[in-house]
Amino acid sequence: MDNIPRLFIKAGLIYAVIGAILGITMAVDPSLSHPLRFIHIHLNLLGFMTMMVSGVAYHVLPRFSARTLPWPAGMKYQFILQNVGLLGMVGVQGFSGWRGGGTSQVLFIVFAVLAGVSFVIMFYNLYFVLSPEKEVPQPTKITGDMKVGPVIDQFPKALDVFLESGFQALANPTARQTFAKIISIDKACEKHGVPPEEFLEKLNQVIFVEEVPSTSAPDSVSSVGQEIKRGEMCAADTRVGSLIVTYPTTKKVFEAHYGESCFSCPGQVFETVEQTASMHNVDLQMILSEINSKIDVELKSS
Template structure:
Protein backbone atom coordinates (compact mmCIF):
# COMPACT_ATOMS: atom_id res chain seq x y z
CA UNK A 1 0.00 0.00 0.00
CA UNK A 2 1.15 3.52 -0.68
CA UNK A 3 1.20 6.25 1.95
CA UNK A 4 -2.33 7.58 1.66
CA UNK A 5 -4.03 4.26 0.98
CA UNK A 6 -2.48 3.01 4.21
CA UNK A 7 -3.40 6.28 5.93
CA UNK A 8 -7.08 5.65 5.18
CA UNK A 9 -6.87 2.26 6.90
CA UNK A 10 -5.02 3.68 9.91
CA UNK A 11 -7.54 6.52 10.22
CA UNK A 12 -10.35 3.99 9.97
CA UNK A 13 -8.99 2.04 12.93
CA UNK A 14 -8.51 5.23 14.94
CA UNK A 15 -12.12 6.25 14.36
CA UNK A 16 -13.25 2.74 15.28
CA UNK A 17 -11.48 3.08 18.62
CA UNK A 18 -13.00 6.53 19.23
CA UNK A 19 -16.46 5.21 18.38
CA UNK A 20 -15.99 2.35 20.84
CA UNK A 21 -14.97 4.77 23.60
CA UNK A 22 -17.98 6.97 22.92
CA UNK A 23 -20.21 3.91 22.87
CA UNK A 24 -18.94 2.86 26.29
CA UNK A 25 -19.54 6.39 27.56
CA UNK A 26 -23.10 6.32 26.25
CA UNK A 27 -23.75 3.03 27.99
CA UNK A 28 -22.37 4.00 31.38
CA UNK A 29 -23.55 7.57 31.84
CA UNK A 30 -25.70 10.29 30.37
CA UNK A 31 -23.43 11.86 27.76
CA UNK A 32 -23.58 15.27 26.16
CA UNK A 33 -25.95 15.70 23.25
CA UNK A 34 -23.22 15.60 20.61
CA UNK A 35 -21.88 12.20 21.73
CA UNK A 36 -24.48 9.99 19.97
CA UNK A 37 -23.93 11.97 16.76
CA UNK A 38 -20.16 11.56 17.05
CA UNK A 39 -20.50 7.86 17.87
CA UNK A 40 -22.61 7.18 14.78
CA UNK A 41 -20.52 9.23 12.38
CA UNK A 42 -17.18 7.97 13.66
CA UNK A 43 -18.51 4.50 12.91
CA UNK A 44 -20.07 5.24 9.52
CA UNK A 45 -17.93 7.98 7.95
CA UNK A 46 -14.86 7.16 10.01
CA UNK A 47 -14.42 3.44 10.49
CA UNK A 48 -16.54 1.94 7.71
CA UNK A 49 -16.12 4.53 4.95
CA UNK A 50 -12.39 5.06 5.36
CA UNK A 51 -11.73 1.34 5.48
CA UNK A 52 -13.68 1.06 2.23
CA UNK A 53 -11.71 3.96 0.73
CA UNK A 54 -8.33 2.47 1.62
CA UNK A 55 -9.09 -1.11 0.64
CA UNK A 56 -11.02 0.00 -2.44
CA UNK A 57 -8.16 2.13 -3.76
CA UNK A 58 -5.75 -0.75 -3.26
CA UNK A 59 -7.77 -3.71 -4.52
CA UNK A 60 -10.34 -2.65 -7.12
CA UNK A 61 -7.91 -1.21 -9.71
CA UNK A 62 -5.82 -4.38 -9.45
CA UNK A 63 -8.86 -6.59 -9.95
CA UNK A 64 -9.43 -4.73 -13.21
CA UNK A 65 -5.78 -4.90 -14.28
CA UNK A 66 -5.44 -1.12 -14.29
CA UNK A 67 -3.88 1.70 -12.34
CA UNK A 68 -6.00 4.28 -10.56
CA UNK A 69 -7.33 6.82 -13.07
CA UNK A 70 -6.48 9.88 -10.97
CA UNK A 71 -3.94 8.82 -8.31
CA UNK A 72 -3.26 12.47 -7.46
CA UNK A 73 -6.79 12.70 -6.05
CA UNK A 74 -6.08 10.23 -3.24
CA UNK A 75 -4.09 12.57 -0.94
CA UNK A 76 -6.66 15.33 -1.47
CA UNK A 77 -9.47 12.88 -0.80
CA UNK A 78 -7.83 11.82 2.47
CA UNK A 79 -7.71 15.36 3.81
CA UNK A 80 -11.17 16.33 2.55
CA UNK A 81 -12.74 13.24 4.14
CA UNK A 82 -11.06 13.74 7.51
CA UNK A 83 -11.63 17.50 7.68
CA UNK A 84 -15.26 16.98 6.74
CA UNK A 85 -15.87 14.33 9.40
CA UNK A 86 -14.02 16.06 12.23
CA UNK A 87 -15.65 19.37 11.31
CA UNK A 88 -19.11 17.81 11.36
CA UNK A 89 -18.53 16.37 14.83
CA UNK A 90 -17.06 19.64 16.11
CA UNK A 91 -19.98 21.72 14.86
CA UNK A 92 -22.68 19.16 15.66
CA UNK A 93 -23.85 20.96 18.84
CA UNK A 94 -24.52 24.09 16.76
CA UNK A 95 -26.44 22.45 13.94
CA UNK A 96 -28.12 23.60 11.87
CA UNK A 97 -25.39 26.11 11.11
CA UNK A 98 -23.31 27.35 8.22
CA UNK A 99 -20.21 25.66 9.59
CA UNK A 100 -21.93 22.31 9.94
CA UNK A 101 -23.33 22.57 6.40
CA UNK A 102 -19.86 23.36 5.05
CA UNK A 103 -18.23 20.35 6.70
CA UNK A 104 -21.13 18.09 5.72
CA UNK A 105 -20.61 19.26 2.15
CA UNK A 106 -16.94 18.30 2.35
CA UNK A 107 -17.95 14.80 3.43
CA UNK A 108 -20.24 14.51 0.43
CA UNK A 109 -17.45 15.74 -1.86
CA UNK A 110 -15.07 13.14 -0.43
CA UNK A 111 -17.50 10.34 -1.24
CA UNK A 112 -18.00 11.74 -4.74
CA UNK A 113 -14.22 11.81 -5.32
CA UNK A 114 -13.99 8.12 -4.43
CA UNK A 115 -16.94 7.12 -6.61
CA UNK A 116 -15.78 9.12 -9.64
CA UNK A 117 -12.15 8.01 -9.39
CA UNK A 118 -12.91 4.31 -9.08
CA UNK A 119 -15.72 4.51 -11.60
CA UNK A 120 -13.39 6.08 -14.16
CA UNK A 121 -10.73 3.49 -13.36
CA UNK A 122 -13.06 0.59 -14.08
CA UNK A 123 -15.01 2.04 -17.00
CA UNK A 124 -12.51 4.15 -18.96
CA UNK A 125 -9.83 2.23 -20.85
CA UNK A 126 -6.36 3.67 -20.17
CA UNK A 127 -4.61 5.32 -23.13
CA UNK A 128 -1.34 3.60 -22.20
CA UNK A 129 -2.63 0.30 -23.52
CA UNK A 130 -3.03 1.74 -27.02
CA UNK A 131 0.46 3.23 -26.98
CA UNK A 132 1.98 -0.11 -26.09
CA UNK A 133 0.10 -1.88 -28.84
CA UNK A 134 1.60 0.54 -31.36
CA UNK A 135 5.13 0.11 -30.04
CA UNK A 136 5.11 -3.68 -29.99
CA UNK A 137 5.85 -4.31 -33.70
CA UNK A 138 9.11 -2.34 -33.37
CA UNK A 139 10.50 -4.56 -30.60
CA UNK A 140 12.26 -7.13 -32.82
CA UNK A 141 14.54 -4.34 -34.08
CA UNK A 142 16.01 -4.04 -30.61
CA UNK A 143 16.95 -7.74 -30.56
CA UNK A 144 20.51 -8.30 -31.77
CA UNK A 145 19.57 -11.18 -34.08
CA UNK A 146 22.64 -12.20 -36.10
CA UNK A 147 20.66 -13.18 -39.18
CA UNK A 148 17.00 -13.62 -40.09
CA UNK A 149 15.69 -17.20 -40.13
CA UNK A 150 14.34 -18.75 -43.26
CA UNK A 151 10.68 -18.52 -42.14
CA UNK A 152 9.34 -15.04 -41.39
CA UNK A 153 9.92 -14.02 -37.79
CA UNK A 154 6.88 -13.59 -35.55
CA UNK A 155 7.26 -11.58 -32.38
CA UNK A 156 5.52 -14.06 -30.10
CA UNK A 157 7.48 -14.59 -26.92
CA UNK A 158 6.76 -15.93 -23.41
CA UNK A 159 6.36 -12.49 -21.87
CA UNK A 160 3.83 -11.22 -24.38
CA UNK A 161 0.31 -10.70 -23.08
CA UNK A 162 -2.20 -13.35 -24.09
CA UNK A 163 -4.64 -10.59 -24.99
CA UNK A 164 -2.08 -9.03 -27.30
CA UNK A 165 -1.50 -12.33 -29.10
CA UNK A 166 -5.23 -12.81 -29.61
CA UNK A 167 -5.61 -9.26 -30.87
CA UNK A 168 -2.74 -9.35 -33.35
CA UNK A 169 -3.24 -12.94 -34.50
CA UNK A 170 -6.92 -13.92 -34.04
CA UNK A 171 -6.26 -17.27 -35.72
CA UNK A 172 -4.23 -18.38 -32.68
CA UNK A 173 -7.42 -18.87 -30.68
CA UNK A 174 -7.69 -22.38 -32.13
CA UNK A 175 -4.23 -23.21 -30.79
CA UNK A 176 -5.14 -21.92 -27.33
CA UNK A 177 -8.38 -23.90 -27.25
CA UNK A 178 -6.67 -27.08 -28.46
CA UNK A 179 -3.97 -26.81 -25.79
CA UNK A 180 -5.98 -26.49 -22.61
CA UNK A 181 -7.41 -22.97 -22.84
CA UNK A 182 -10.95 -24.05 -23.71
CA UNK A 183 -12.53 -20.97 -22.14
CA UNK A 184 -10.95 -18.80 -24.85
CA UNK A 185 -13.38 -20.37 -27.29
CA UNK A 186 -16.01 -18.10 -25.75
CA UNK A 187 -15.88 -14.69 -27.51
CA UNK A 188 -17.01 -12.83 -24.39
CA UNK A 189 -14.28 -14.44 -22.30
CA UNK A 190 -11.70 -13.59 -24.97
CA UNK A 191 -12.64 -9.93 -24.75
CA UNK A 192 -12.20 -10.04 -20.98
CA UNK A 193 -8.81 -11.70 -21.30
CA UNK A 194 -7.67 -8.95 -23.65
CA UNK A 195 -8.06 -6.49 -20.78
CA UNK A 196 -6.02 -8.56 -18.31
CA UNK A 197 -2.22 -8.12 -18.18
CA UNK A 198 -1.46 -11.85 -18.00
CA UNK A 199 1.49 -13.07 -20.04
CA UNK A 200 1.78 -16.27 -22.04
CA UNK A 201 4.34 -17.54 -19.53
CA UNK A 202 1.94 -17.02 -16.63
CA UNK A 203 -0.97 -18.58 -18.49
CA UNK A 204 1.03 -21.69 -19.38
CA UNK A 205 2.18 -22.07 -15.79
CA UNK A 206 -1.37 -21.81 -14.48
CA UNK A 207 -2.71 -24.33 -17.01
CA UNK A 208 0.31 -26.64 -16.75
CA UNK A 209 1.17 -26.26 -20.44
CA UNK A 210 4.73 -26.58 -21.78
CA UNK A 211 5.80 -23.07 -22.65
CA UNK A 212 8.29 -23.51 -25.51
CA UNK A 213 6.12 -25.86 -27.62
CA UNK A 214 3.18 -23.53 -27.05
CA UNK A 215 5.17 -20.54 -28.32
CA UNK A 216 6.20 -22.53 -31.39
CA UNK A 217 2.61 -23.60 -32.14
CA UNK A 218 1.32 -20.06 -31.78
CA UNK A 219 4.06 -18.70 -34.02
CA UNK A 220 3.29 -21.32 -36.65
CA UNK A 221 -0.39 -20.42 -36.53
CA UNK A 222 0.57 -16.76 -36.88
CA UNK A 223 2.52 -17.61 -40.01
CA UNK A 224 6.16 -17.68 -38.96
CA UNK A 225 8.77 -18.69 -36.42
CA UNK A 226 8.85 -17.48 -32.80
CA UNK A 227 11.27 -14.75 -31.89
CA UNK A 228 13.21 -17.05 -29.57
CA UNK A 229 13.79 -19.51 -32.40
CA UNK A 230 15.50 -16.84 -34.46
CA UNK A 231 18.09 -16.24 -31.78
CA UNK A 232 18.17 -19.72 -30.36
CA UNK A 233 21.72 -20.44 -31.46
CA UNK A 234 23.13 -17.15 -30.26
CA UNK A 235 25.17 -16.84 -27.13
CA UNK A 236 23.29 -15.83 -24.07
CA UNK A 237 19.81 -15.98 -25.53
CA UNK A 238 18.73 -19.52 -24.82
CA UNK A 239 17.82 -20.97 -21.46
CA UNK A 240 21.40 -21.87 -20.73
CA UNK A 241 22.96 -18.77 -22.22
CA UNK A 242 24.54 -15.94 -20.33
CA UNK A 243 21.69 -13.50 -20.80
CA UNK A 244 18.15 -13.46 -19.46
CA UNK A 245 16.62 -16.38 -17.62
CA UNK A 246 14.71 -18.87 -19.79
CA UNK A 247 15.30 -16.67 -22.81
CA UNK A 248 12.89 -14.02 -21.51
CA UNK A 249 15.40 -11.16 -21.70
CA UNK A 250 18.99 -11.11 -22.88
CA UNK A 251 21.65 -8.63 -21.93
CA UNK A 252 21.75 -6.03 -24.67
CA UNK A 253 17.97 -5.92 -25.04
CA UNK A 254 16.07 -2.96 -23.58
CA UNK A 255 13.76 -3.63 -20.65
CA UNK A 256 10.12 -3.56 -21.72
CA UNK A 257 6.88 -3.20 -19.74
CA UNK A 258 6.19 -6.92 -20.18
CA UNK A 259 9.69 -8.02 -19.10
CA UNK A 260 9.49 -10.37 -16.11
CA UNK A 261 11.21 -9.09 -12.97
CA UNK A 262 13.32 -12.20 -12.54
CA UNK A 263 14.50 -11.97 -16.14
CA UNK A 264 15.42 -8.31 -15.67
CA UNK A 265 17.44 -9.08 -12.54
CA UNK A 266 19.16 -12.02 -14.22
CA UNK A 267 20.12 -10.03 -17.31
CA UNK A 268 20.89 -6.77 -15.50
CA UNK A 269 21.86 -7.32 -11.83
CA UNK A 270 22.59 -3.61 -11.60
CA UNK A 271 18.84 -2.92 -11.68
CA UNK A 272 18.51 -4.38 -8.17
CA UNK A 273 19.02 -0.97 -6.59
CA UNK A 274 16.13 0.45 -8.63
CA UNK A 275 13.75 -2.33 -7.58
CA UNK A 276 14.87 -1.99 -3.97
CA UNK A 277 14.21 1.74 -3.99
CA UNK A 278 10.70 1.37 -5.42
CA UNK A 279 9.57 -1.98 -4.00
CA UNK A 280 11.76 -2.62 -0.97
CA UNK A 281 14.04 -5.54 -0.15
CA UNK A 282 11.12 -7.99 -0.02
CA UNK A 283 10.95 -7.95 -3.81
CA UNK A 284 13.97 -10.26 -4.03
CA UNK A 285 12.46 -13.04 -1.94
CA UNK A 286 8.97 -12.79 -3.45
CA UNK A 287 8.03 -15.71 -5.74
CA UNK A 288 6.10 -13.24 -7.88
CA UNK A 289 9.30 -12.08 -9.54
CA UNK A 290 9.26 -15.30 -11.56
CA UNK A 291 5.97 -14.37 -13.24
CA UNK A 292 5.23 -10.67 -12.71
CA UNK A 293 6.16 -8.16 -15.38
CA UNK A 294 7.44 -4.65 -14.79
CA UNK A 295 4.00 -3.34 -15.75
CA UNK A 296 2.19 -5.63 -13.30
CA UNK A 297 4.57 -4.92 -10.44
CA UNK A 298 4.24 -1.17 -10.98
CA UNK A 299 0.48 -1.54 -10.83
CA UNK A 300 0.63 -3.67 -7.67
CA UNK A 301 2.91 -1.17 -5.91
CA UNK A 302 1.09 1.89 -7.27
CA UNK A 303 4.28 3.08 -8.97
CA UNK A 304 4.40 5.07 -12.20
CA UNK A 305 5.20 2.49 -14.87
CA UNK A 306 7.03 4.84 -17.25
CA UNK A 307 9.11 6.28 -14.43
CA UNK A 308 10.42 2.96 -13.13
CA UNK A 309 10.91 1.64 -16.67
CA UNK A 310 13.05 4.66 -17.51
CA UNK A 311 15.17 4.18 -14.41
CA UNK A 312 15.58 0.45 -15.04
CA UNK A 313 16.78 1.05 -18.58
CA UNK A 314 19.09 3.81 -17.38
CA UNK A 315 20.59 1.43 -14.81
CA UNK A 316 20.95 -1.18 -17.57
CA UNK A 317 22.90 1.28 -19.71
CA UNK A 318 20.26 2.45 -22.18
Protein backbone atom coordinates in the same frame (compact mmCIF):
# COMPACT_ATOMS: atom_id res chain seq x y z
CA MET B 1 2.14 0.25 -0.06
CA ASP B 2 1.90 3.81 -1.37
CA ASN B 3 1.78 6.68 1.10
CA ILE B 4 -1.82 7.86 0.61
CA PRO B 5 -3.49 4.43 1.05
CA ARG B 6 -1.35 3.96 4.16
CA LEU B 7 -2.60 7.30 5.52
CA PHE B 8 -6.21 6.24 4.91
CA ILE B 9 -5.70 3.04 6.90
CA LYS B 10 -3.87 4.77 9.76
CA ALA B 11 -6.55 7.45 10.00
CA GLY B 12 -9.24 4.77 9.96
CA LEU B 13 -7.59 2.99 12.88
CA ILE B 14 -7.37 6.23 14.85
CA TYR B 15 -11.07 6.90 14.26
CA ALA B 16 -11.85 3.32 15.33
CA VAL B 17 -10.08 3.83 18.65
CA ILE B 18 -11.89 7.13 19.28
CA GLY B 19 -15.21 5.55 18.32
CA ALA B 20 -14.58 2.65 20.70
CA ILE B 21 -13.80 5.05 23.55
CA LEU B 22 -17.01 6.98 22.89
CA GLY B 23 -18.97 3.72 22.76
CA ILE B 24 -17.59 2.62 26.12
CA THR B 25 -18.32 6.08 27.57
CA MET B 26 -21.97 5.89 26.48
CA ALA B 27 -22.26 2.38 27.90
CA VAL B 28 -20.92 3.52 31.27
CA ASP B 29 -23.03 6.69 31.38
CA PRO B 30 -26.20 6.32 29.24
CA SER B 31 -27.07 9.97 29.85
CA LEU B 32 -24.30 10.88 27.41
CA SER B 33 -25.83 8.84 24.60
CA HIS B 34 -27.86 11.70 23.19
CA PRO B 35 -25.04 14.27 22.78
CA LEU B 36 -22.45 11.67 21.71
CA ARG B 37 -24.52 9.41 19.45
CA PHE B 38 -24.10 11.51 16.30
CA ILE B 39 -20.35 11.86 16.85
CA HIS B 40 -19.96 8.15 17.62
CA ILE B 41 -21.85 7.04 14.51
CA HIS B 42 -20.06 9.36 12.11
CA LEU B 43 -16.58 8.66 13.47
CA ASN B 44 -17.20 4.96 12.93
CA LEU B 45 -18.97 5.24 9.58
CA LEU B 46 -17.18 8.10 7.81
CA GLY B 47 -14.00 7.75 9.82
CA PHE B 48 -13.16 4.13 10.49
CA MET B 49 -15.15 2.23 7.86
CA THR B 50 -14.82 4.58 4.89
CA MET B 51 -11.17 5.37 5.54
CA MET B 52 -10.30 1.70 5.91
CA VAL B 53 -12.24 0.69 2.79
CA SER B 54 -10.63 3.49 0.77
CA GLY B 55 -7.10 2.65 1.87
CA VAL B 56 -7.40 -1.07 1.18
CA ALA B 57 -9.28 -0.56 -2.09
CA TYR B 58 -6.77 1.98 -3.42
CA HIS B 59 -3.97 -0.47 -2.70
CA VAL B 60 -5.62 -3.66 -3.95
CA LEU B 61 -7.98 -2.85 -6.83
CA PRO B 62 -5.49 -1.27 -9.27
CA ARG B 63 -3.19 -4.26 -8.82
CA PHE B 64 -5.78 -6.96 -9.31
CA SER B 65 -7.49 -5.18 -12.19
CA ALA B 66 -4.13 -4.27 -13.80
CA ARG B 67 -5.42 -0.72 -14.24
CA THR B 68 -4.28 2.66 -13.01
CA LEU B 69 -6.67 4.95 -11.17
CA PRO B 70 -8.38 7.41 -13.51
CA TRP B 71 -7.40 10.25 -11.14
CA PRO B 72 -4.47 9.25 -8.88
CA ALA B 73 -4.19 12.73 -7.36
CA GLY B 74 -7.81 12.40 -6.29
CA MET B 75 -6.73 10.10 -3.45
CA LYS B 76 -5.00 13.01 -1.74
CA TYR B 77 -7.95 15.35 -2.24
CA GLN B 78 -10.37 12.72 -0.95
CA PHE B 79 -8.26 12.20 2.16
CA ILE B 80 -8.13 15.93 2.92
CA LEU B 81 -11.79 16.65 2.17
CA GLN B 82 -13.06 13.60 4.03
CA ASN B 83 -11.12 14.43 7.18
CA VAL B 84 -11.98 18.13 7.10
CA GLY B 85 -15.64 17.39 6.41
CA LEU B 86 -15.92 14.71 9.10
CA LEU B 87 -14.07 16.62 11.81
CA GLY B 88 -15.97 19.78 10.93
CA MET B 89 -19.35 18.07 11.23
CA VAL B 90 -18.61 16.38 14.55
CA GLY B 91 -17.01 19.59 15.83
CA VAL B 92 -20.07 21.69 15.04
CA GLN B 93 -22.37 19.03 16.49
CA GLY B 94 -20.25 18.61 19.60
CA PHE B 95 -19.86 22.26 20.47
CA SER B 96 -23.12 23.85 19.42
CA GLY B 97 -25.33 21.46 17.49
CA TRP B 98 -26.63 22.37 14.06
CA ARG B 99 -30.39 22.08 14.22
CA GLY B 100 -30.82 25.46 15.84
CA GLY B 101 -30.04 27.30 12.60
CA GLY B 102 -27.74 30.26 12.17
CA THR B 103 -23.97 30.01 11.71
CA SER B 104 -23.77 26.49 13.15
CA GLN B 105 -26.16 25.12 10.57
CA VAL B 106 -24.33 26.87 7.72
CA LEU B 107 -20.99 25.49 8.89
CA PHE B 108 -22.44 22.01 9.26
CA ILE B 109 -23.78 22.09 5.70
CA VAL B 110 -20.42 23.29 4.36
CA PHE B 111 -18.56 20.47 6.08
CA ALA B 112 -21.18 17.95 4.96
CA VAL B 113 -20.71 19.08 1.35
CA LEU B 114 -16.93 18.60 1.66
CA ALA B 115 -17.49 15.07 2.94
CA GLY B 116 -19.90 14.45 0.07
CA VAL B 117 -17.35 15.62 -2.50
CA SER B 118 -14.82 13.20 -1.03
CA PHE B 119 -17.31 10.37 -1.61
CA VAL B 120 -17.74 11.43 -5.23
CA ILE B 121 -13.96 11.28 -5.73
CA MET B 122 -13.81 7.83 -4.13
CA PHE B 123 -16.67 6.57 -6.31
CA TYR B 124 -15.08 7.95 -9.48
CA ASN B 125 -11.68 6.39 -8.83
CA LEU B 126 -12.83 2.99 -7.58
CA TYR B 127 -15.74 2.51 -9.98
CA PHE B 128 -13.83 3.33 -13.13
CA VAL B 129 -10.68 1.43 -12.16
CA LEU B 130 -12.92 -1.66 -12.28
CA SER B 131 -14.61 -0.72 -15.54
CA PRO B 132 -13.34 -2.54 -18.64
CA GLU B 133 -11.23 -0.48 -20.98
CA LYS B 134 -12.69 0.37 -24.34
CA GLU B 135 -11.01 -1.61 -27.05
CA VAL B 136 -9.36 0.66 -29.57
CA PRO B 137 -8.97 -0.96 -32.99
CA GLN B 138 -5.33 -1.18 -33.97
CA PRO B 139 -4.57 0.83 -37.09
CA THR B 140 -2.95 -0.85 -40.07
CA LYS B 141 -1.13 2.30 -41.12
CA ILE B 142 0.21 5.38 -39.35
CA THR B 143 -0.98 8.63 -40.92
CA GLY B 144 0.04 12.23 -40.38
CA ASP B 145 -3.17 13.27 -38.66
CA MET B 146 -2.63 10.80 -35.81
CA LYS B 147 -1.49 12.16 -32.46
CA VAL B 148 2.11 11.45 -31.47
CA GLY B 149 1.40 10.27 -27.91
CA PRO B 150 -1.23 7.63 -28.71
CA VAL B 151 0.93 6.22 -31.52
CA ILE B 152 3.85 5.75 -29.11
CA ASP B 153 1.54 4.25 -26.49
CA GLN B 154 0.12 1.73 -28.95
CA PHE B 155 3.41 1.01 -30.73
CA PRO B 156 6.31 1.40 -28.24
CA LYS B 157 8.94 0.78 -30.92
CA ALA B 158 7.78 4.01 -32.59
CA LEU B 159 9.55 5.98 -29.84
CA ASP B 160 12.96 4.96 -31.19
CA VAL B 161 11.99 6.21 -34.65
CA PHE B 162 10.92 9.57 -33.25
CA LEU B 163 14.12 9.96 -31.24
CA GLU B 164 16.35 8.95 -34.16
CA SER B 165 14.58 11.51 -36.34
CA GLY B 166 15.30 14.40 -34.00
CA PHE B 167 12.26 14.46 -31.70
CA GLN B 168 14.49 14.46 -28.61
CA ALA B 169 11.86 16.05 -26.37
CA LEU B 170 9.97 12.75 -26.47
CA ALA B 171 12.73 11.15 -24.39
CA ASN B 172 11.04 12.89 -21.46
CA PRO B 173 8.11 10.78 -20.17
CA THR B 174 6.28 13.94 -19.10
CA ALA B 175 6.42 15.27 -22.64
CA ARG B 176 4.97 12.02 -23.98
CA GLN B 177 2.07 12.28 -21.55
CA THR B 178 1.32 15.97 -22.15
CA PHE B 179 1.84 17.84 -25.40
CA ALA B 180 2.51 14.63 -27.38
CA LYS B 181 -1.09 13.63 -26.68
CA ILE B 182 -2.46 16.64 -28.56
CA ILE B 183 -0.01 17.30 -31.40
CA SER B 184 -0.32 15.43 -34.68
CA ILE B 185 2.59 13.79 -36.45
CA ASP B 186 2.30 16.27 -39.32
CA LYS B 187 2.52 19.24 -36.93
CA ALA B 188 5.44 17.68 -35.07
CA CYS B 189 7.31 17.10 -38.33
CA GLU B 190 6.64 20.68 -39.40
CA LYS B 191 7.94 22.02 -36.09
CA HIS B 192 11.16 19.97 -36.25
CA GLY B 193 11.76 20.42 -39.97
CA VAL B 194 11.35 16.72 -40.74
CA PRO B 195 9.83 15.73 -44.11
CA PRO B 196 6.53 14.10 -43.09
CA GLU B 197 6.32 11.71 -46.06
CA GLU B 198 9.77 10.25 -45.43
CA PHE B 199 9.18 10.06 -41.70
CA LEU B 200 5.82 8.30 -42.05
CA GLU B 201 7.31 5.82 -44.50
CA LYS B 202 10.09 5.02 -42.05
CA LEU B 203 7.65 4.81 -39.14
CA ASN B 204 5.32 2.42 -40.96
CA GLN B 205 8.29 0.35 -42.11
CA VAL B 206 9.49 -0.15 -38.54
CA ILE B 207 6.06 -0.76 -37.03
CA PHE B 208 4.34 -2.89 -39.64
CA VAL B 209 6.87 -4.30 -42.09
CA GLU B 210 9.65 -5.29 -39.70
CA GLU B 211 7.17 -6.76 -37.23
CA VAL B 212 6.98 -10.48 -37.96
CA PRO B 213 3.98 -12.09 -36.29
CA SER B 214 4.61 -15.32 -34.46
CA THR B 215 3.15 -18.41 -36.10
CA SER B 216 3.65 -20.64 -33.11
CA ALA B 217 0.70 -21.46 -30.94
CA PRO B 218 0.61 -19.25 -27.86
CA ASP B 219 1.09 -20.99 -24.56
CA SER B 220 -0.04 -20.07 -21.09
CA VAL B 221 3.40 -18.81 -20.09
CA SER B 222 3.96 -16.39 -22.96
CA SER B 223 0.51 -14.88 -22.51
CA VAL B 224 1.51 -13.57 -19.12
CA GLY B 225 5.10 -12.56 -19.78
CA GLN B 226 8.49 -14.07 -20.43
CA GLU B 227 11.06 -15.79 -18.25
CA ILE B 228 14.54 -14.26 -18.16
CA LYS B 229 17.78 -16.23 -18.24
CA ARG B 230 21.19 -15.35 -16.88
CA GLY B 231 22.98 -13.15 -19.39
CA GLU B 232 19.79 -11.65 -20.82
CA MET B 233 18.64 -8.09 -20.24
CA CYS B 234 15.22 -7.15 -18.91
CA ALA B 235 12.38 -6.26 -21.28
CA ALA B 236 8.91 -4.85 -20.70
CA ASP B 237 7.31 -8.31 -20.85
CA THR B 238 9.76 -9.91 -18.41
CA ARG B 239 8.02 -11.44 -15.41
CA VAL B 240 9.02 -9.81 -12.14
CA GLY B 241 9.19 -13.11 -10.27
CA SER B 242 11.61 -14.60 -12.79
CA LEU B 243 13.65 -11.40 -12.87
CA ILE B 244 14.37 -11.18 -9.14
CA VAL B 245 15.22 -14.89 -8.98
CA THR B 246 17.69 -14.59 -11.86
CA TYR B 247 19.06 -11.20 -10.79
CA PRO B 248 18.43 -10.70 -7.04
CA THR B 249 19.91 -7.18 -7.00
CA THR B 250 17.08 -5.89 -9.20
CA LYS B 251 14.72 -6.31 -6.26
CA LYS B 252 16.12 -3.05 -4.86
CA VAL B 253 14.78 -1.16 -7.89
CA PHE B 254 11.23 -2.37 -7.25
CA GLU B 255 11.52 -1.65 -3.53
CA ALA B 256 12.67 1.90 -4.26
CA HIS B 257 9.69 2.64 -6.51
CA TYR B 258 6.94 0.35 -5.18
CA GLY B 259 7.86 -0.23 -1.55
CA GLU B 260 8.89 -3.42 0.22
CA SER B 261 5.28 -4.58 0.61
CA CYS B 262 5.12 -5.15 -3.15
CA PHE B 263 6.77 -8.53 -2.67
CA SER B 264 4.09 -9.72 -0.28
CA CYS B 265 1.66 -9.64 -3.21
CA PRO B 266 1.29 -13.01 -4.99
CA GLY B 267 0.86 -11.18 -8.29
CA GLN B 268 4.56 -10.35 -8.52
CA VAL B 269 5.24 -13.96 -9.52
CA PHE B 270 3.45 -13.62 -12.86
CA GLU B 271 3.11 -9.86 -13.48
CA THR B 272 5.40 -8.27 -16.04
CA VAL B 273 7.59 -5.24 -15.49
CA GLU B 274 5.31 -3.25 -17.79
CA GLN B 275 2.20 -4.23 -15.83
CA THR B 276 3.72 -3.27 -12.49
CA ALA B 277 4.97 0.06 -13.85
CA SER B 278 1.48 0.84 -15.11
CA MET B 279 -0.16 -0.10 -11.80
CA HIS B 280 2.26 2.05 -9.80
CA ASN B 281 2.24 5.00 -12.24
CA VAL B 282 5.99 4.65 -12.82
CA ASP B 283 7.58 5.41 -16.18
CA LEU B 284 8.37 2.10 -17.89
CA GLN B 285 11.51 3.23 -19.70
CA MET B 286 12.96 4.70 -16.51
CA ILE B 287 12.49 1.54 -14.47
CA LEU B 288 13.78 -0.66 -17.31
CA SER B 289 16.90 1.49 -17.47
CA GLU B 290 17.49 1.14 -13.73
CA ILE B 291 16.86 -2.62 -13.80
CA ASN B 292 19.23 -3.19 -16.70
CA SER B 293 21.88 -1.08 -14.97
CA LYS B 294 21.65 -3.42 -11.98
CA ILE B 295 21.85 -6.43 -14.30
CA ASP B 296 24.89 -5.00 -16.06
CA VAL B 297 26.69 -4.45 -12.75
CA GLU B 298 25.75 -7.91 -11.51
CA LEU B 299 26.98 -9.60 -14.69
CA LYS B 300 30.27 -7.71 -14.65
CA SER B 301 30.91 -8.59 -11.01
CA SER B 302 30.16 -12.29 -11.47
